Amino acid sequence: MSQSHRILLHLCMFLLFPYSLYSMQITQSESDSLLRSLSQNKPDTNKVKILLSLGEYQLYKPGEFKEDLDSALNFAKQAQALSNKLDNYQLETQSLNLFGSIYLELKNFNLAIDYQQKAIDLSYKHGDTQAEATSSMLLANVFRQKGDLEDARKQGQKSIELSVNNGHFQQAADAYLEMGKSYANYGEELKEKIKYFQLAKQAYGQASITKSQADLGKDLGDLYYLQGSSAQALLELKKALSLYQSINHQPLQGVYDLLGTVSCDLSDYQEALKYGLLAVETAELVNDTSLQLCTIYNRVGLTYFYLNQFQKAHIYFEKSLRVAQNHDYQPSIMIVTYNIANILVKLGQPEVSAQLLLSTIKQYPPQNKNDSIETASRLLESYTRLKQYNLAQPYYKQLLNLSERLGKYESIQKIKHHNILRFLVESKQYELAQKYAVEFEEFCRVTNYLRGQVDVQFYRFKLDSMQANYPSAIRHYQQYKLLQDSLMNETKNRQVASLEVLYETEKKEQDLKLKEQNITTLTQEKQLQQEQIKKERLIRNGIIGGAILLLLLLGVIYNRYRLKQQSNKLLQAQQATLQEQQQQIQEKNQALKQLLVEKERLLKEIHHRVKNNLQIVMSLLNSQVASLQDKVALSAIQDSQNRVHAMALIHQKLYQAEGVARIPMKTYIEELVAYLRDSYDLSQKVSFKLSIGHIELDVNMAVPLGLIINEAITNAFKYAFPAERSGEVHISLLQKTDTSYELKVEDDGVGLPKGYDPSKSRSLGMTLIHGFSDQLGAELNIKSGPGMKIRLIFIEEKIDYIKNKVGYVN
CATH class of the missing domain: 1.10.287 (Helix Hairpins)
Structure with missing residues (x-):
């Protein structure tokens, strides 16, 4: 499967909840009840706590409305003033933290930092290390969102030390988590992020907070997957799933989706499909209509694609596209559209694929070079499949222009290489195709792109076949x-x-x-x-x-x-x-x-x-016969077909045998002789006498030996019995010693012409006989008169050195 088909819509699933500073987040009805009771409460610490809860509710309620944040600021001011009047430093610290969180939401980083620093100073003044650790962690969050990662990590480390030294496991876990968020999702920083997330998960376990422990396990699974450690990712995700199930947590579609993605990456498509369908079932059960559902449907479609169940893949890609369109989210719309276009080509509908792409880019013009290359490549593929080369040509040129703006070995180049080479081959632009194949081959070698190396060799085989360059x-x-x-x-x-x-x-x-x-x-x-x-x-x-x-x-x-x-x-x-x-x-x-x-x-x-x-x-050789009139060319193709059949027969024997190492030569030679006799269909009578011992040979010996016999019989049919002359061909293969064998092919025909030296002959048949004899390390003797005699003595031990060679002929 080509790399261009392996498009994964990977949306990181980190659940970045805001910090709850004081208590569990209250509901709308609870907020209304607290608001009604506010005027009835006397000015004491209980009223401060109500003001803080109302401020937190306005800060974190769904939607981003200025009036909500203004209301939150009003509650924070009242809470700070009353707590200061009551001389309660703990509630005043919480009021300052609330101010910092509100100004962070307003993106006023300077004020957010000022208030968090005031909270830290107040906690430190009263020796309250737990409150100081919380405020330091919140300050680290402000620095991180501002982009000051060095200051964020300093505050994060301070919060960790204060929490760990005082045995506050939940607070330590929150601090580890905040520290981990300050590192990126790639390279060495990803390793640091994983380290702190692991520490956070361990601390949540010590604090017996199962839900947070499961959330961290899920996030770690995602991070290990990004790192390329799929086995470790699978283990973390299964642990997270077990933790979620232990507390009867229902919304499991995210962890099921990640389990399916990692299983798919490990090529365990049946397991990937199981988890993917569980993700779909769970999401639909809890009425999940978020953009995450687009990702879930898309990944199930990809799994069906890898299982070659294209109709089912098409159904889930269509579902994914509808969700993306409902959210009007262009990146997801474009990715899923490319997947659908690819499936339509696989289903034999390239015209529909082209129409889909054209209508999509009309509504959503490509926003970046990747989308432009992907779109042009898919359209080039569709029109090439339709054999509408005049419509495909502009997209071929567009791809060349776009690729010039990229690095020569960028990963996105993979997408265009396949379809350009297919287009040049199918449109019979052979010279350009040969040149481009060399360029593609270099790209695959430099980037270690094995799938591309496979495809480029196949295209070069097709090119040489079309141009009759058979060797x-x-x-x-x-x-x-x-x-x-x-x-x-x-x-x-x-x-x-x-x-x-x-x-x-x-x-x-x-x-x-x-x-x-x-x-x-x-x-x-x-x-x-x-x-x-x-x-x-x-x-x-x-x-x-x-x-x-x-x-x-x-x-x-x-x-x-x-x-x-x-x-x-x-x-x-x-x-x-x-x-x-x-x-x-x-x-x-x-x-x-x-x-x-x-x-x-x-x-x-x-x-x-x-x-x-x-x-x-x-x-393919048969297809060439239909377009040739030259008898010499027809004879050459028939000879090539016989040689190919001789090799194919070897692999058929290996497939049918109980073992996969040795070839029974007696049945092999009998079937080869029968095939050649039927293939040439001579008018005169030519009989065969076979003396074959019960010999089994390694495949690396059997192939060249079979091709030598093929050439010898072919020469006998073509030259030994002219003018309707009948005759006999005798073939013997006998074992002389434990390791040596003798092959003889003799006929009673007219023999070789006078003065003809077989060792100096440049004919293809004699060249192949000598070449295969050298490959076997054999002693070859060819005599003429009467008839022609070929005698070959070879030793089994002498062929060990060719076992790792590519091909059959030196």
């Missing part, structure tokens, strides 16, 4: 298949590596839990030992005290017995837990073994695909 076409096709296999292996290895990371992480956590349990057990045993010592002293004192204390001694012994029983039960329960954990580890190991079995199955599938692709090459 080059075969080389590019072989390179295409090799890179395609590498891409498949890379995906599989990435999945295995991610599973291993996940497994190791879970194993470390289990080991840590076991260690904690062991420490707990040792502590309990130590306590039991200490209790036992005390009891022995009591027994000794009871004996000294006499018979009156005997009953007390018996009671103590009985109590000791009960404690020991409880301890035994606890130890048995721990052993059961250990056994269960060992079982889980064994199940993980079994899953890895299953992956190895899957790899073996994939190898057989690769041979099947190679056989199919070689048949495609034969079909």
Whole structure:
């Protein structure tokens, strides 16, 4: 799947709630009730708290209206004046914090900083470290939003130290979170952000605030995904989901959506689809109409796309587009439109795809170079598919002009490379296509773009085939298949590596839990030992005290017995837990073994695909026959088809065999002879005598050997029996020693012309026979008269050095 298809609408899901300074956020009805009671309250601390609650409500109520903020300022002024009159520094500090938050909302950073600094000074004056930590954290938030990151981090660190030193876990968690927000979502800063978010999550856990702990787990999953640590992201998101479910938290569509996204990144599309559909179901259940729903629908559509279920993908992309249009949010509208246009092409509707793109850019003209390149590229693809090259040409030129304004190796260049090369090939602009293919190949090499390397080799194969440059076409096709296999292996290895990371992480956590349990057990045993010592002293004192204390001694012994029983039960329960954990580890190991079995199955599938692709090459050669009149060219194509069939037959045998390493040569040669006899359909009678031992050869030996036999039989059919002359061809393949084999191909035909030296011949057939003999490291002997005799002796050990070579011919 090309990189241009992997467009992900990744909207970070961080829940940036404003700080609640005093109490839980009140509702509209509660606000009205407090407002009515305000005039009835006497001027005391309770009235200050009501004023602060009303000010906070006006500050954080939905919508951004100036009258709400003016009302909040009025309540803050009254609260500060009354708290100052009452000489209550704590409420006055909260009033100053409220002023700072209001001016921050008004983007008046200087006043916000002044009020937060006053709150810090007042707290410090009275030695209230908890209030000072809260005000420092709020000041850090002001600096961060102003863009003064250095000052923000200084205040954040101060708040952390004050909170940690005084054991205020919730406050420490808020401070860690604020500190983390001061770092960017990329590079080394992303590592720092993750570190502080982890500390915040741990502190929320110590404070037993499950909801905030789950929120941080979800945010960490998003951050690890941005970092490229998909396995760690999956683990954090599953923990967050478990925490949400433990408190019966209903709006889970965000965490389900992220779980689906990460699973999709790991190529686990079935798991991605499961979580994506759960996100859809949850969002619709809670009547979520936010822009997040656009992201959820889009990601489900992408998952169906990767599963090649294009109709279902189209349905979810359309749903996503409707949500984006309802919010009139152009970035999302453009991204989803590109996805729909791509799906329409896949569904064989390029004309509809072009119409959609044209109508969209008419209403939403591209706002940046990325949108311009994406739009032109999609239109170029649609018109190329429609074979309307005159309409495609302007977009081809537009893409070239746009790309000149970009860096040569920018990622966005990927989008245009594929469609430009397809257009040049399909419109038969071969010279430009060859030049552009070289440019694309360099881009892929520099950017390590493996998917592009696969595609460019396929296009070069098509170009060479169309221009009858068959040796080059075969080389590019072989390179295409090799890179395609590498891409498949890379995906599989990435999945295995991610599973291993996940497994190791879970194993470390289990080991840590076991260690904690062991420490707990040792502590309990130590306590039991200490209790036992005390009891022995009591027994000794009871004996000294006499018979009156005997009953007390018996009671103590009985109590000791009960404690020991409880301890035994606890130890048995721990052993059961250990056994269960060992079982889980064994199940993980079994899953890895299953992956190895899957790899073996994939190898057989690769041979099947190679056989199919070689048949495609034969079909391409057949298509060339229809346009040729020259008998020499027709004969050359037929020879090429026979060679391709000889290779395809090898891979068919590998696919059909129980193993994937050795070729049974007897059945292979019999089928090859039968195919060539049918292919040439000679009018005269030419019989075959086969003497083939029960020999199995490695694929790297079988391919060149099969091609030598193909060339020998082809030469016999074409030259050995002229003028309706009948004859016989004898083929033998026998094992001489443990490691050496002898191949003989003999006919009783007219033999070679006088003075003809096979070793100096430049004919393709003789060149291939000599070339494949050298590849096998074999001893070749060709004699003539009567008939022609080809004798080849080769040793199995001598071909080890070619196992990692690309292709079959040197």
